[in-house]
Amino acid sequence: MPKVKREVTEFKRRAINSLVLSVELFNRPHEQGRAEGVLILMHHAFEMLLKAIIKDKTGTVHIKGGKYSYSFDKCLEMTENSLKTLSADERATLSILDAHRDTAIHYYQEVSEDLLYLQAQAGVTLFGDLLNRVFNENLADCIPDRVLPVSTRPPKDLKVLIDCELRQVDQLLLVGSRKGIQAAARLRSILALATATRDDSERVSEGELRNAIRRRRRGDDWKLILPEVAQLKLETQGNGIPIFLRIKKDADLAVRLAKDGETVVGALIKQEYDWLDKYNLTVTDIAKKVKLSIPKVRAYLFELDIWTNPEMYGEKKIKAQIYKRYTKKTLEAIREILTRIPVEAVWEKFGKRAMGKEK
Numbered sequence: 001m002p003k004v005k006r007e008v009t010e011f012k013r014r015a016i017n018s019l020v021l022s023v024e025l026f027n028r029p030h031e032q033g034r035a036e037g038v039l040i041l042m043h044h045a046f047e048m049l050l051k052a053i054i055k056d057k058t059g060t061v062h063i064k065g066g067k068y069s070y071s072f073d074k075c076l077e078m079t080e081n082s083l084k085t086l087s088a089d090e091r092a093t094l095s096i097l098d099a100h101r102d103t104a105i106h107y108y109q110e111v112s113e114d115l116l117y118l119q120a121q122a123g124v125t126l127f128g129d130l131l132n133r134v135f136n137e138n139l140a141d142c143i144p145d146r147v148l149p150v151s152t153r154p155p156k157d158l159k160v161l162i163d164c165e166l167r168q169v170d171q172l173l174l175v176g177s178r179k180g181i182q183a184a185a186r187l188r189s190i191l192a193l194a195t196a197t198r199d200d201s202e203r204v205s206e207g208e209l210r211n212a213i214r215r216r217r218r219g220d221d222w223k224l225i226l227p228e229v230a231q232l233k234l235e236t237q238g239n240g241i242p243i244f245l246r247i248k249k250d251a252d253l254a255v256r257l258a259k260d261g262e263t264v265v266g267a268l269i270k271q272e273y274d275w276l277d278k279y280n281l282t283v284t285d286i287a288k289k290v291k292l293s294i295p296k297v298r299a300y301l302f303e304l305d306i307w308t309n310p311e312m313y314g315e316k317k318i319k320a321q322i323y324k325r326y327t328k329k330t331l332e333a334i335r336e337i338l339t340r341i342p343v344e345a346v347w348e349k350f351g352k353r354a355m356g357k358e359k
Contacts, residue, residue: 011052016142018045026120035111036104042123043101050075053134057083064339093247099192099203110185114161121245158234165190166222194228279314279325298354299346300334
């Protein structure tokens with residue numbers, strides 16, 4: 001068997017193993033480490049499956065000359081935009097999973113049983129969809145007969161589920177209550193859903209979480225605080241086994257977010273956000289992540305001509321200090337262009353400018 005084929009097979013094997021373990025943890029009889037384990041293993045299952053797809057289509061899962069394999073974000077970008085094997089809704093589902101997994105590892109979050117079910121069942125459905133679509137294999141043929149779908153009673157309405165979650169957050173935020181930490185932990189898992197509707201799949205920051213709590217305490221409606229979550233709905237099929245559940249982004253909206261620079265009219269609302277949360281990378285940060293010198297990163301920035309793109313670059317004056325920052329999209333763009341254009345070529349074009357004053 002050719003080397004690439006063997007590696008693709010190994011990626012798929014590990015993906016299925018992690019998926020089965022995630023389902024097993026979901027159905028375990030006690031709660032110790034259960035929610036975190038489900039999310040972490042489900043995330044690993046998809047990282048392995050996406051790398052199997054990329055390896056099969058391109059022959060590699062490494063940036064040219066790079067030491068490490070593609071990140072999860074890079075896998076999402078490639079399978080949606082380059083390989084066209086992942087739809088926007090499917091990427092949204094995996095962006096939610098990525099946000100939940102990130103929070104489970106690095107923060108304290110309270111994931112309700114319904115939200116955990118939503119993520120697990122949607123994950124099993126999507127895993128089966130991709131396995132069949134790309135490799136013409138059925139998930140049922142790849143797992144033991146005794147492994148069942150996560151549940152046979154899926155929620156039919158995401159809005160009802162979220163409303164219930166937010167009522168519990170409100171109870172924790174009651175005046176005089178000292179449950180602020182618990183409220184933030186529960187709201188954090190709800191806000192993870194917002195990543196699905198963002199063009200760059202940017203995770204919800206702690207600043208946004210604090211802002212949401214502050215606005216709710218002063219009386220703002222949840223529909224205005226969390227309009228992104230309102231864009232999601234569930235698509236379910238079947239009443240028994242098998243159950244299929246997919247997260248969609250085409251729910252009927254009462255409100256939606258205005259994009260940066262968009263005139264606010266009608267049902268549009270402005271999104272409140274911390275500027276430094278969006279533009280959260282310095283040129284030094286990018287240089288460390290892509291393992292290049294700062295001047296060479298600047299050369300690539302000139303090649304990409306990002307200076308007039310507000311989704312990639314911004315300047316802000318705070319008191320006497322001018323901050324020049326970049327977004328996650330800039331980092332992704334540089335990682336992508338590194339696979340196509342060698343450093344030497346970019347340096348020859350823009351080396352002198354890159355050594356000058358930073359834009």
